[in-house]
Amino acid sequence: MSRPLLAVSGLTKRYRRGDKTIAAVDDVSFDIRPGETLALAGPSGSGKSTIARLVLRLIEPDAGRIEFEGGDFLALNGAALRARRARLQMVFQDPLAAFNPRATVARVLDDPLRIHDVASRRERPRGIAALLERVGLSADLAGRAIHEISGGQRQRIAIARAIATKPSLIVLDEAVSALDVSVRRQILQLLLDLQREERIAFLFISHDLGVISAIAHRIVILDAGRVAESGDARAVIGAPQSAIGKALVAAAPKLNRTSTQGTADRQ
Amino acid sequence: MTALLSIRDLMVTYRRDGSEVAALKHVSFDVAASERFAIIGESGSGKSTLALAIAGLLPGSSKVGGSIEWKLPNLRLPHSFAPPSVLPDISPTRGEIGSLAANSSSATLEIGEGGDEGAISPQVGEMSGRTEGGATERRPSAIATSHMPLGGRDIGFVFQDPSASLDPVMTVGEQIAEVAHTHLGLSWSQSYARAKALLERVRLPDPDAALRAYPHQLSGGQKQRVAIAAAIAAGPKLLIADEATSALDAIVQAEIVALIRQLVAEDGMTLLFVSHDIALAAELAERIAVFRHGELVELGATAQIVATPRHAYTRALLDAHLGLDAEPLLQQAGASR
Ligand SMILES: Nc1ncnc2c1ncn2[C@@H]1O[C@H](COP(=O)(O)OP(=O)(O)O)[C@@H](O)[C@H]1O
Ligand SMILES: Nc1ncnc2c1ncn2[C@@H]1O[C@H](COP(=O)(O)OP(=O)(O)O)[C@@H](O)[C@H]1O
Ligand SMILES: [Mg+2]
Ligand SMILES: [Mg+2]
Numbered sequence: 001m002s003r004p005l006l007a008v009s010g011l012t013k014r015y016r017r018g019d020k021t022i023a024a025v026d027d028v029s030f031d032i033r034p035g036e037t038l039a040l041a042g043p044s045g046s047g048k049s050t051i052a053r054l055v056l057r058l059i060e061p062d063a064g065r066i067e068f069e070g071g072d073f074l075a076l077n078g079a080a081l082r083a084r085r086a087r088l089q090m091v092f093q094d095p096l097a098a099f100n101p102r103a104t105v106a107r108v109l110d111d112p113l114r115i116h117d118v119a120s121r122r123e124r125p126r127g128i129a130a131l132l133e134r135v136g137l138s139a140d141l142a143g144r145a146i147h148e149i150s151g152g153q154r155q156r157i158a159i160a161r162a163i164a165t166k167p168s169l170i171v172l173d174e175a176v177s178a179l180d181v182s183v184r185r186q187i188l189q190l191l192l193d194l195q196r197e198e199r200i201a202f203l204f205i206s207h208d209l210g211v212i213s214a215i216a217h218r219i220v221i222l223d224a225g226r227v228a229e230s231g232d233a234r235a236v237i238g239a240p241q242s243a244i245g246k247a248l249v250a251a252a253p254k255l256n257r258t259s260t261q262g263t264a265d266r267q
Numbered sequence: 268m269t270a271l272l273s274i275r276d277l278m279v280t281y282r283r284d285g286s287e288v289a290a291l292k293h294v295s296f297d298v299a300a301s302e303r304f305a306i307i308g309e310s311g312s313g314k315s316t317l318a319l320a321i322a323g324l325l326p327g328s329s330k331v332g333g334s335i336e337w338k339l340p341n342l343r344l345p346h347s348f349a350p351p352s353v354l355p356d357i358s359p360t361r362g363e364i365g366s367l368a369a370n371s372s373s374a375t376l377e378i379g380e381g382g383d384e385g386a387i388s389p390q391v392g393e394m395s396g397r398t399e400g401g402a403t404e405r406r407p408s409a410i411a412t413s414h415m416p417l418g419g420r421d422i423g424f425v426f427q428d429p430s431a432s433l434d435p436v437m438t439v440g441e442q443i444a445e446v447a448h449t450h451l452g453l454s455w456s457q458s459y460a461r462a463k464a465l466l467e468r469v470r471l472p473d474p475d476a477a478l479r480a481y482p483h484q485l486s487g488g489q490k491q492r493v494a495i496a497a498a499i500a501a502g503p504k505l506l507i508a509d510e511a512t513s514a515l516d517a518i519v520q521a522e523i524v525a526l527i528r529q530l531v532a533e534d535g536m537t538l539l540f541v542s543h544d545i546a547l548a549a550e551l552a553e554r555i556a557v558f559r560h561g562e563l564v565e566l567g568a569t570a571q572i573v574a575t576p577r578h579a580y581t582r583a584l585l586d587a588h589l590g591l592d593a594e595p596l597l598q599q600a601g602a603s604r
Binding site: 043044045151180181182184185188189192207208209210211213214215237238247248249250251252253254255256257258 | 309310486487515516517518519520521543544545546547549550573574583584585587588589590591592596
């Protein structure tokens with residue numbers, strides 16, 4: 001078995017709420033191997049997004065360790081942190097929301113190439129065209145404003161932005177949740193193709209067990225900031241052991257294409 | 268099957284940046300009284316437009332053609348009246364409320380035989396509360412010959428975002444009581460008692476505390492329970508839920524769907540369940556209408572739609588669903604560890 005790409009141990013993050021302190025993330029440990037997809041599942045408020053932000057070092061933990069690519073990720077700062085960050089990217093639910101809607105696709109993709117010195121100024125237009133092609137978009141899209149393009153295209157551009165710096169790990173927080181089912185499937189397929197070709201690992205956060213069972217190797221189920229259970233994704237989803245795992249599986253809408261769904265008055 | 272409403276050749280066009288968007292094109296179907304009816308389709312297919320058209324809540328800038336005919340047996344409206352008023356639980360951003368009737372000369376918005384009891388139908392002139400200064404003065408003559416059911420009283424509407432449909436500066440108890448007060452003509456203390464009973468019905472953990480709570484003090488799922496309580500407070504015939512569970516996590520979603528199912532059964536309401544999720548719709552609805560690009564592509568019993576879809580688009584939607592037993596894309600992609 002290969003060494004973990006990311007090893008998280010004892011991760012804890014507390015927030016003050018009124019005069020109480022709640023542990024949004026409470027002694028969480030997991031690891032991700034190169035080229036692997038680890039899913040984080042759990043009800044809303046269980047700590048998924050907080051873990052994403054901790055792993056990306058958008059916030060700092062109260063306790064715990066994060067090792068990334070063999071080094072102490074929490075010890076890095078300044079230029080060393082910036083350099084390592086190129087290897088760790090993110091895609092969120094509406095990742096282009098932070099941009100001016102009139103910004104062009106080229107502008108959005110130029111940033112990572114420039115900031116991380118991936119391509120010289122002269123090479124960048126070509127780099128942008130190549131990125132668009134990598135995510136299944138036409139190079140003509142470069143001149144379009146991001147408000148003019150569809151949700152699926154926006155998510156492809158967010159993925160192009162994430163892969164621009166050749167990361168080994170991408171954190172995806174509900175990245176396909178807002179997409180229509182057919183588009184969602186295409187985006188998942190794109191992620192899998194990228195993973196296979198470039199051996200990128202994913203920390204894939206989703207509340208949708210159907211999506212998780214389609215693309216994740218392993219799963220960690222969270223409940224109130226703690227790990228409730230973890231293991232092979234399809235095994236856990238097929239036979240959950242924890243109360244929260246069972247509740248999540250029971251709650252997932254099921255499509256029974258052979259029978260008399262909808263006729264029975266089940267409660 | 269007795270129809271509650273008959274939609275014929277419904278067309279809705281929005282005007283945006285000088286161009287026209289046809290959101291619904293020649294849509295015709297009936298909804299039976301007391302059935303659970305789902306409207307599904309991908310985003311932009313016209314689902315919300317249809318729900319708003321049925322509730323009489325389309326923005327004034329929209330153009331409407333065709334007809335929506337109501338058959339409400341117990342509804343008696345002695346006079347023609349203004350376009351449907353603002354629902355108490357309408358999002359504040361929907362302040363621009365027009366109505367199907369007001370925008371469409373061709374719409375026939377008649378009710379069936381006037382019933383013999385007006386128990387839940389006070390005169391329109393008695394409406395008060397947040398409908399004040401709203402739609403009541405608006406183009407009342409446009410529907411002088413026809414009647415519409417009244418939003419909030421005959422139709423309850425639950426939106427995706429409960430925060431948008433609840434007033435942040437009113438307590439939960441006041442908001443629900445106001446609906447009962449406005450539409451049922453109850454006194455304030457009666458209305459408040461009804462609000463408490465409704466909070467118990469939607470199974471809020473501590474109804475007494477919830478009565479005095481403000482929306483921001485509640486979780487997303489709790490807010491949606493409150494929005495449902497407000498929507499059913501006047502005992503509507505029709506409950507419209509437009510993506511009402513889409514922003515909730517799977518567990519809360521399942522609870523809210525179970526709640527809607529129970530309330531609809533207990534009160535004999537007709538349910539119009541709008542969702543992008545065909546699997547979720549199939550768990551709840553008896554019939555499903557599939558929309559695409561503003562057109563009704565297929566309508567049938569849930570079992571038929573799910574097991575033997577006739578339209579290729581319906582099949583594509585079913586195929587795209589990723590269930591727990593879905594073929595892993597991983598294997599298809601041949602990814603290896
Ligand atoms: N910046 C913050 N301040 C206070 N509490 C927070 C903050 N971020 C998250 N929380 C709390 O931490 C818990 C976990 O939140 P989150 O990680 O967003 O959960 P999830 O993504 O699983 O829905 C929740 O109770 C949330 O309210
Ligand atoms: N108020 C509006 N003004 C202009 N266009 C609108 C408005 N509301 C909806 N549309 C357009 O009408 C079409 C149908 O939208 P909608 O009914 O919201 O679909 P759905 O609910 O299925 O996502 C879309 O093209 C949408 O952009
Ligand atoms: Mg989250
Ligand atoms: Mg909609």
